[in-house]
Amino acid sequence: MPGKYEDLKVWMETMAKMVEKGKVRHIGLSEVSPGWLRKAHAIHPVTAIQQEWSLLTRTPVENLLVPVCKELGIAIVAYSPLARNLLSEVQTESPKDWRATNPRYSPENLKKNAVLLQKVARIAKEHDVTTSQLSLAWLLAKAKSLGVNVLPIPGTTKI
Numbered sequence: 001m002p003g004k005y006e007d008l009k010v011w012m013e014t015m016a017k018m019v020e021k022g023k024v025r026h027i028g029l030s031e032v033s034p035g036w037l038r039k040a041h042a043i044h045p046v047t048a049i050q051q052e053w054s055l056l057t058r059t060p061v062e063n064l065l066v067p068v069c070k071e072l073g074i075a076i077v078a079y080s081p082l083a084r085n086l087l088s089e090v091q092t093e094s095p096k097d098w099r100a101t102n103p104r105y106s107p108e109n110l111k112k113n114a115v116l117l118q119k120v121a122r123i124a125k126e127h128d129v130t131t132s133q134l135s136l137a138w139l140l141a142k143a144k145s146l147g148v149n150v151l152p153i154p155g156t157t158k159i
Contacts, residue, residue, distance in 0.1 A: 009039075
């Protein structure tokens, strides 16, 4: 985002004033790059970032963001920790909602992801848990092993 640093600076300074006035308790950012996170945190401490993180979405988070979050003491709010339901149950066909446009649900990727989920399902069965429970437990354990706090927020359409 070259040339946009001034926008970030103005926004963070404004939010810092809101914290000082007691209107906001903490500042969080969503889907921020490591560089922008450092710049924002230098203006005012960032408490948490929101980022997709799951068994299927790992490398960018673990290799790039986690080290910065660990260093700066920033928590990660992990959205879609069940990979948009892919880690909840073996999917044999694309869903009939917005996820159908997601590359994970393309026919070719769905077949590959089903093979991965069958492996997850075997491990879950060995531990007498669901694939969702195993996936959430993995995320909590992974974050702990990497030295960061994580708050998973699995979405749902059902209770």
